[in-house]
Amino acid sequence: MIKVSIIGATGYTGSELLRYLIPHQDVELIHLTSRSHAGTQVTSYYPFLTGSIDLKFTELKPDAVFTDSDLVFICLPHGHSMELSALASTFDVKVIDLGADFRLKNIDVYEETYKVEQAAPNLLKEFVYGLPEKYREDIKNAQYIANPGCFVTSALLGLLPAVVHALIDPQSIIIDSKTGVSGAGRSASVDKLLTELTGNFKAYNPLLHRHIPEIEQELNSASEHTVQVQFTPHLIPVERGIFSTIYASVEDGITERDIIDSYKSAYQHEPFVHVLDKGELPQMKHVSGTNNCQLSVQLDERTGRLIVLSIIDNLGKGAAGQAVQNMNIMFGLPEKTGLAAIAMMP
Amino acid sequence: MIKVSIIGATGYTGSELLRYLIPHQDVELIHLTSRSHAGTQVTSYYPFLTGSIDLKFTELKPDAVFTDSDLVFICLPHGHSMELSALASTFDVKVIDLGADFRLKNIDVYEETYKVEQAAPNLLKEFVYGLPEKYREDIKNAQYIANPGCFVTSALLGLLPAVVHALIDPQSIIIDSKTGVSGAGRSASVDKLLTELTGNFKAYNPLLHRHIPEIEQELNSASEHTVQVQFTPHLIPVERGIFSTIYASVEDGITERDIIDSYKSAYQHEPFVHVLDKGELPQMKHVSGTNNCQLSVQLDERTGRLIVLSIIDNLGKGAAGQAVQNMNIMFGLPEKTGLAAIAMMP
Amino acid sequence: MIKVSIIGATGYTGSELLRYLIPHQDVELIHLTSRSHAGTQVTSYYPFLTGSIDLKFTELKPDAVFTDSDLVFICLPHGHSMELSALASTFDVKVIDLGADFRLKNIDVYEETYKVEQAAPNLLKEFVYGLPEKYREDIKNAQYIANPGCFVTSALLGLLPAVVHALIDPQSIIIDSKTGVSGAGRSASVDKLLTELTGNFKAYNPLLHRHIPEIEQELNSASEHTVQVQFTPHLIPVERGIFSTIYASVEDGITERDIIDSYKSAYQHEPFVHVLDKGELPQMKHVSGTNNCQLSVQLDERTGRLIVLSIIDNLGKGAAGQAVQNMNIMFGLPEKTGLAAIAMMP
Amino acid sequence: MIKVSIIGATGYTGSELLRYLIPHQDVELIHLTSRSHAGTQVTSYYPFLTGSIDLKFTELKPDAVFTDSDLVFICLPHGHSMELSALASTFDVKVIDLGADFRLKNIDVYEETYKVEQAAPNLLKEFVYGLPEKYREDIKNAQYIANPGCFVTSALLGLLPAVVHALIDPQSIIIDSKTGVSGAGRSASVDKLLTELTGNFKAYNPLLHRHIPEIEQELNSASEHTVQVQFTPHLIPVERGIFSTIYASVEDGITERDIIDSYKSAYQHEPFVHVLDKGELPQMKHVSGTNNCQLSVQLDERTGRLIVLSIIDNLGKGAAGQAVQNMNIMFGLPEKTGLAAIAMMP
The missing domain is CATH 3.40.50.720 (NAD(P)-binding Rossmann-like Domain)
Structure with a gap:
C-alpha cells in the first residue's frame, strides 16, 4: 500500500x-x-x-x-x-x-x-x-x-501531434476553450453563485489568461518553430468539464489523412486519450468524472484549417x-x- | 409621475x-x-x-x-x-x-x-x-x-379560500414548498455556488423556518378556528420561482365542486391570480418574470385530501x-x- | 465469472x-x-x-x-x-x-x-x-x-422502520417526491426537452400515480394496520436523483429518540443506507451515481409529525x-x- | 392598430x-x-x-x-x-x-x-x-x-464595422459561436432532451453549417475584398442566447482606438446595439428576453488579432x-x- x-x-x-x-x-x-x-x-x-x-x-x-x-x-x-x-x-x-x-x-x-x-x-x-x-x-x-493545468492539458493533447509533426502554421493557433465552473474553485464569490451563472455564458480574461505561457512552453519544446497561441477561456454554466475548439492553418500539402494518422498514431497506446472516428463529435459530458480525453480532428478543405475538438474533465x-x-x-x-x-x- | x-x-x-x-x-x-x-x-x-x-x-x-x-x-x-x-x-x-x-x-x-x-x-x-x-x-x-414574504404569498394564495370557507381541517395543513435560489439572496456563500447546487436538491430548516408565524398569522385572521401549518422549504437548482404543494384533509361533505367554486369565486376578479381548469397542472416557469400566480386545486377522493399546487415567481x-x-x-x-x-x- | x-x-x-x-x-x-x-x-x-x-x-x-x-x-x-x-x-x-x-x-x-x-x-x-x-x-x-421502482424504493426505505414499529398513524402518510428527469426515460418527447424543463418545476399525475399500489403493498405487508399513502411526484430539472419528503403523524408517546433509534437500528448493518446524525440534512446529489440512500429523520414537536427526508439516485x-x-x-x-x-x- | x-x-x-x-x-x-x-x-x-x-x-x-x-x-x-x-x-x-x-x-x-x-x-x-x-x-x-438568422445576426453585428472599414484581413475571420438549445427548435428528439444536454456541451456540424453562406453574403456585400469565414456552432445547455467569440487578424497600422471608434460610431444611434466600454465583458444572459445586442471589442497586441464578443438572444x-x-x-x-x-x- x-x-x-x-x-x-x-x-x-x-x-x-x-x-x-x-x-x-x-x-x-x-x-x-x-x-x-x-x-x-x-x-x-x-x-x-x-x-x-x-x-x-x-x-x-x-x-x-x-x-x-x-x-x-x-x-x-x-x-x-x-x-x-x-x-x-x-x-x-x-x-x-x-x-x-x-x-x-x-x-x-x-x-x-x-x-x-x-x-x-x-x-x-x-x-x-x-x-x-x-x-x-x-x-x-x-x-x-x-x-x-486543466486548460493546458486540454490544449496540449489537442495540439501536440500537429505541432510535433509540423502539420500546422505555429503562429496560427487559436484555442477557444470552455470550462465548467469548478475550474474557478470553491471559494465564495458572487460571480460564481448559481443565480449569476445559470442560463448564462461568458468569457473571462480573454487576453491575459495565465495559462498561455504554460501552453506555449510545452508546444515550443515540442516544435522546431516558434509557437504562439491565441487562447480565450469561457465559463459554461455546468459543474465540470473542458471543451476546447482549436483552429490552426494547415501547412501546404498536408491532407486530412495525414493529420488523422498522426493523431491516431500518437495516442494508439494511450489508455486515456481516444481519437474519435471521422464523423463522430465529442460531447463534454462523455468524459465527466473520468481521466479520459476525447479528440475529434477534422480538416476544413474550404478554409484550409485544422479543427480539433478536445474534451476532458477539468477535475479529472x-x-x-x-x-x-x-x-x-x-x-x-x-x-x-x-x-x-x-x-x-x- | x-x-x-x-x-x-x-x-x-x-x-x-x-x-x-x-x-x-x-x-x-x-x-x-x-x-x-x-x-x-x-x-x-x-x-x-x-x-x-x-x-x-x-x-x-x-x-x-x-x-x-x-x-x-x-x-x-x-x-x-x-x-x-x-x-x-x-x-x-x-x-x-x-x-x-x-x-x-x-x-x-x-x-x-x-x-x-x-x-x-x-x-x-x-x-x-x-x-x-x-x-x-x-x-x-x-x-x-x-x-x-415570498413563501408566505405562495402559501396564502393557495390556502385562503379553503380556510375562509372552512373547507379543510385547519390542523391538517402541510405546505411542501420549493424555491429557486434567488430567494436566498445575492450574498457570496459556498452554499449557493453553482457548483454546489446544480444537479442537486435539498431541504433547509425543515422545522424552524421563520415564515411559519407569518403564514399562521394571516390564515388565523381569516379563520374561525385555530390554524397550524407544517411547512418545509426546499431549494431547486434554478434561478427563480416558488412551487408549493399543499395538502389538507377536507371536512366532511365537502366536494371537489365546492372547493373549485370557492377558489374560482375568490379570484375571479383578481388580475394576477389564475385558477387553472381541472386537469391542468401549473409549471413554475409559466409565471417566471411576472406578478402572476397560478393555482391548481384537486380533491383526492381516495384519501380525502385537498391538494393545491401554487406557483409564483419569488421575485415577482x-x-x-x-x-x-x-x-x-x-x-x-x-x-x-x-x-x-x-x-x-x- | x-x-x-x-x-x-x-x-x-x-x-x-x-x-x-x-x-x-x-x-x-x-x-x-x-x-x-x-x-x-x-x-x-x-x-x-x-x-x-x-x-x-x-x-x-x-x-x-x-x-x-x-x-x-x-x-x-x-x-x-x-x-x-x-x-x-x-x-x-x-x-x-x-x-x-x-x-x-x-x-x-x-x-x-x-x-x-x-x-x-x-x-x-x-x-x-x-x-x-x-x-x-x-x-x-x-x-x-x-x-x-425508484420512487417506491425511496419511500420504503424512508418509512419501513416507522411502519414496522408502529411509530406513526398509518393513515397519515404523505410522500412528496421529487425526481430528476431520467426517471421519465429516454424516449423523445417535447415535454422532456431541455428547453421545456430547465428553470422549471412541476408535479405530474398527483392523484393517479401507478407507484402507489406498490408502496402500499410493501408497507402493508410490514404493518399490523392498514396503511394508506398520499403520494405526489414532481420533476426537478436535473438529470438524476430522487428526494422524498415524507410526513406522518407520530403515535402518542413516541419520542424523537425512539424514532431515530428505530431507524439507526434497522439500517446499522446495511451497506448502502445511511441514517444521518441529528442536524444533518441530505442533499440529493450526495448519492448521485451510487447505490446509496441517505435518510434524515426528525420529529416536529410543534406539530407532532415525523419528517423523513430520503434520497437515492433513481438510476442507482x-x-x-x-x-x-x-x-x-x-x-x-x-x-x-x-x-x-x-x-x-x- | x-x-x-x-x-x-x-x-x-x-x-x-x-x-x-x-x-x-x-x-x-x-x-x-x-x-x-x-x-x-x-x-x-x-x-x-x-x-x-x-x-x-x-x-x-x-x-x-x-x-x-x-x-x-x-x-x-x-x-x-x-x-x-x-x-x-x-x-x-x-x-x-x-x-x-x-x-x-x-x-x-x-x-x-x-x-x-x-x-x-x-x-x-x-x-x-x-x-x-x-x-x-x-x-x-x-x-x-x-x-x-440568429447566428448570422450575432456574427454580422460583431463584424460589420471591421469589414466595412477594412480593419481586418477578410480571409482570417473565425467565428466560434455558442447557442442555447431553443435555436434547435421545439420538435421532439432524444438529442434535445434535458437528460442528454444538461451538464454537457458540444459542437455540431462544425464544417457544414448552413448559415455560412448567409454570413458571407452580407459581409461580402459590405466589403471591397472577398470575405471568407470559419464558423463553428456549439450548443450550451441553456434555454436561449447566442455568444459569438470572433477572431480576425488586424491589418497593419490599425490600433485598438481605431477599432473601438469604428464600432462606437457605427452603433451610436442604434437603439439595440451597445458597444461596451474597455474592460467590460458581455454576459449572454444580460440580453435574455430582449432585442438587445452587446459587443465587446479588443485588440490583442501580442498576437495582432481583433477579438469581438457578441451576444444576443437567439429568439430576440x-x-x-x-x-x-x-x-x-x-x-x-x-x-x-x-x-x-x-x-x-x-
Whole structure:
C-alpha cells in the first residue's frame, strides 16, 4: 500500500482526489490537512463521502506529513507549495503538486505570470511536467511532479501531434476553450453563485489568461518553430468539464489523412486519450468524472484549417485524475488502477 | 409621475424592482441608494440594464430620500427598516417595506422569530399587510405597506379560500414548498455556488423556518378556528420561482365542486391570480418574470385530501412584482400598469 | 465469472447497468440486446463508453440469451417481460426484471394499474421483491427478482422502520417526491426537452400515480394496520436523483429518540443506507451515481409529525444499482462488489 | 392598430412573437395558424399566456389571413414560405418571413444550401434583408422582409464595422459561436432532451453549417475584398442566447482606438446595439428576453488579432425581437415600441 497524504484537502481538487483515492486498491490515506477544518470528520465536511471514509482533517504539520507518507499531493493555491516542496526534499517522499508553482521552467515568466517570487529555484529542474503522453519515461523515475493545468492539458493533447509533426502554421493557433465552473474553485464569490451563472455564458480574461505561457512552453519544446497561441477561456454554466475548439492553418500539402494518422498514431497506446472516428463529435459530458480525453480532428478543405475538438474533465484529466495517473506511473502500477470508472450519462 | 426611490438597490429584490420600474410609465426614479456601491453608475453594476437607465447609486441620506420621493421602497435585511420607517413617518412619503420588520403584528412573535427588538412598535398598526387579494381596500389608503414574504404569498394564495370557507381541517395543513435560489439572496456563500447546487436538491430548516408565524398569522385572521401549518422549504437548482404543494384533509361533505367554486369565486376578479381548469397542472416557469400566480386545486377522493399546487415567481408576486402592484393600488393606477410582461418560455 | 446479459440495453436503465457491470470484477457481459440498434457497436451508440467495451448490440434471440447466460437483466417497459420470463423459467438462468411486471402480487391490482393482462400468473410467486433491506434472505435463494421502482424504493426505505414499529398513524402518510428527469426515460418527447424543463418545476399525475399500489403493498405487508399513502411526484430539472419528503403523524408517546433509534437500528448493518446524525440534512446529489440512500429523520414537536427526508439516485438504488446489489446477493458476492464508487461532487 | 397574423404560431419563434406582440400597444392579433393545433385555445397550448390572450389557433386559410391582416409573420421551416409569399404578393399585405427562404440572394447557393428549389425567384429581389443596422432605409419602404438568422445576426453585428472599414484581413475571420438549445427548435428528439444536454456541451456540424453562406453574403456585400469565414456552432445547455467569440487578424497600422471608434460610431444611434466600454465583458444572459445586442471589442497586441464578443438572444434580436423591430420600422413606429422590456437577472 502506498501511504498517501493530501495537503489542502478541502477544495474541489482535494475532494476529487479523495473520490479517486478512497476506492484505489493500492492506496492508504494518512494525513488530510486543512487549515480551516482541522479536527472535523471528513464525512461531516463532505457528506457525499458518508460510508466510505473514517478520518479527520488535521492541521498541516509538514514534518509528520513528509515522514509518514510515501507520496504527498499538494493542492494549494499558487505561491504556497514552493517552501513546502523545498522542505519535502529533505525527506524521502514523493510530491505531486497540483498547483502552478513548478510548471513554468522559466523563472522570469513564472514570476511575471503569477506575481510571486520563485522561492525554490533549485527544485525547478527536479520537477517533471506531469503530462504522461509527453513525459511518461521521466515520470517513471520522478521524485517531484508538476501536475499540468486543466486548460493546458486540454490544449496540449489537442495540439501536440500537429505541432510535433509540423502539420500546422505555429503562429496560427487559436484555442477557444470552455470550462465548467469548478475550474474557478470553491471559494465564495458572487460571480460564481448559481443565480449569476445559470442560463448564462461568458468569457473571462480573454487576453491575459495565465495559462498561455504554460501552453506555449510545452508546444515550443515540442516544435522546431516558434509557437504562439491565441487562447480565450469561457465559463459554461455546468459543474465540470473542458471543451476546447482549436483552429490552426494547415501547412501546404498536408491532407486530412495525414493529420488523422498522426493523431491516431500518437495516442494508439494511450489508455486515456481516444481519437474519435471521422464523423463522430465529442460531447463534454462523455468524459465527466473520468481521466479520459476525447479528440475529434477534422480538416476544413474550404478554409484550409485544422479543427480539433478536445474534451476532458477539468477535475479529472485536468487535475486529480491526471495526478493519480502520475502516481500510478511513479509507483509502477498499471496506469488505469483506480481510474476505470465510467462517465455518468445522463 | 410618481417620484420613487429605492433604499438598498443592489440585492436581487432591488434589481427586480428596477426591472419593473424603469419601463413603468408613471414612475420617475429619484434615489437608488447603496452603502457598498454609492457613486457607481447603475449600468456598470448591473450591465443587463445597459441602455435603459442613466443614474448612479447614492449614499443613503434619509432626509433627502424622504423629501424628494412620493414613495420609497425599502429593500434591506430584517432589522434595518424600523428606524428608517420611524423617520419616514415624519415626512410626507409613502413606504413599501419589502423586508420582514412590519409583517408580524405580534411583537413577541416578531422578536422571537427574528431575534431583534421591534424598534418602532407604534408604527406597527400603521403598516398594512400588502397582500392585495386580502387587504386591497386597506392598501388603497395605506401610507405604509409591509410587503409579504415570498413563501408566505405562495402559501396564502393557495390556502385562503379553503380556510375562509372552512373547507379543510385547519390542523391538517402541510405546505411542501420549493424555491429557486434567488430567494436566498445575492450574498457570496459556498452554499449557493453553482457548483454546489446544480444537479442537486435539498431541504433547509425543515422545522424552524421563520415564515411559519407569518403564514399562521394571516390564515388565523381569516379563520374561525385555530390554524397550524407544517411547512418545509426546499431549494431547486434554478434561478427563480416558488412551487408549493399543499395538502389538507377536507371536512366532511365537502366536494371537489365546492372547493373549485370557492377558489374560482375568490379570484375571479383578481388580475394576477389564475385558477387553472381541472386537469391542468401549473409549471413554475409559466409565471417566471411576472406578478402572476397560478393555482391548481384537486380533491383526492381516495384519501380525502385537498391538494393545491401554487406557483409564483419569488421575485415577482413574491417580492418586487407585488410591491409594484401595491404601489399601483396606493396611487390609484390600474393594477396591471407596468406588470403586463409575459413569462419567458422557453 | 458470472455470464450476464441485458435485454433492452439502450434505455437509461440499460446504460446505467453497463456503467456498473463493465468494471465489475466478477461479471462477463454476453448479450446486450436492442431491437432498434442490433448490429451497432455499443461505443458508437454510447460514446461515453469509448475505451471500456468492445461489443455490439444484438437482436433478441431469447433461447440464445437464456442458454448462454447465468443471469439476465430485463430492462423493458411493463408488459414485455412476462412472456420472456415464462420462457426463461424453462432454462437454468436467473432473472432480474427491472420493469414492473412482477412487482405487484395482486393480479387484479396489477392489471388495473398497468392496463395489461398478467400473462404469467404462475411465476408471480417465484419472483422475490428485490429490496434487500426487507427481503435479503429470500433474495439469496431467489431465481427471479422483481426489482423495485425508484420512487417506491425511496419511500420504503424512508418509512419501513416507522411502519414496522408502529411509530406513526398509518393513515397519515404523505410522500412528496421529487425526481430528476431520467426517471421519465429516454424516449423523445417535447415535454422532456431541455428547453421545456430547465428553470422549471412541476408535479405530474398527483392523484393517479401507478407507484402507489406498490408502496402500499410493501408497507402493508410490514404493518399490523392498514396503511394508506398520499403520494405526489414532481420533476426537478436535473438529470438524476430522487428526494422524498415524507410526513406522518407520530403515535402518542413516541419520542424523537425512539424514532431515530428505530431507524439507526434497522439500517446499522446495511451497506448502502445511511441514517444521518441529528442536524444533518441530505442533499440529493450526495448519492448521485451510487447505490446509496441517505435518510434524515426528525420529529416536529410543534406539530407532532415525523419528517423523513430520503434520497437515492433513481438510476442507482432506484434501478441499476439495486439490481447489481441483488445480483451480488444472489451469487454470494460481497454486496459492495462493483458498487463502491463515490458520488460526484461537484 | 396594425392587424397582425402569425402563420405557424406553435414553435418557439411563434411563441416568442406572441410574447412581444400581445403587450404591443399598436398591434391587434388576428389569425394565429397552426396545422397541428387548430381549434385549440392558445392559453391551453401555451399555459404561460394564461390571462393575457383569448384566441384560438386556426387552420391556415391563406386568403383569409392575407385579406384580414396588414402584416403577416411567417414562422415555418425553410421551403414552406415561398409559395405562401407568392400568394401574399397578390394581396395588400406586408410579410416578414422568419424562415430562410428569401435570405440568400443567389438562387444556386440557396438551393445547394437548403436542398430545395427556389419556387419564387421573382420575389427574391422584393425581399429586403431585415437587419436594420445595415438596411434600415430599405426596410422603411419594404413590403417583404427576410428576417436574418440568429447566428448570422450575432456574427454580422460583431463584424460589420471591421469589414466595412477594412480593419481586418477578410480571409482570417473565425467565428466560434455558442447557442442555447431553443435555436434547435421545439420538435421532439432524444438529442434535445434535458437528460442528454444538461451538464454537457458540444459542437455540431462544425464544417457544414448552413448559415455560412448567409454570413458571407452580407459581409461580402459590405466589403471591397472577398470575405471568407470559419464558423463553428456549439450548443450550451441553456434555454436561449447566442455568444459569438470572433477572431480576425488586424491589418497593419490599425490600433485598438481605431477599432473601438469604428464600432462606437457605427452603433451610436442604434437603439439595440451597445458597444461596451474597455474592460467590460458581455454576459449572454444580460440580453435574455430582449432585442438587445452587446459587443465587446479588443485588440490583442501580442498576437495582432481583433477579438469581438457578441451576444444576443437567439429568439430576440436573433428572431422575434428583430422581426418586431422590422415591423416597427415598416409601419413608422418608434423602434423600441413593444421592445423596452429588460433582461431577467437572475
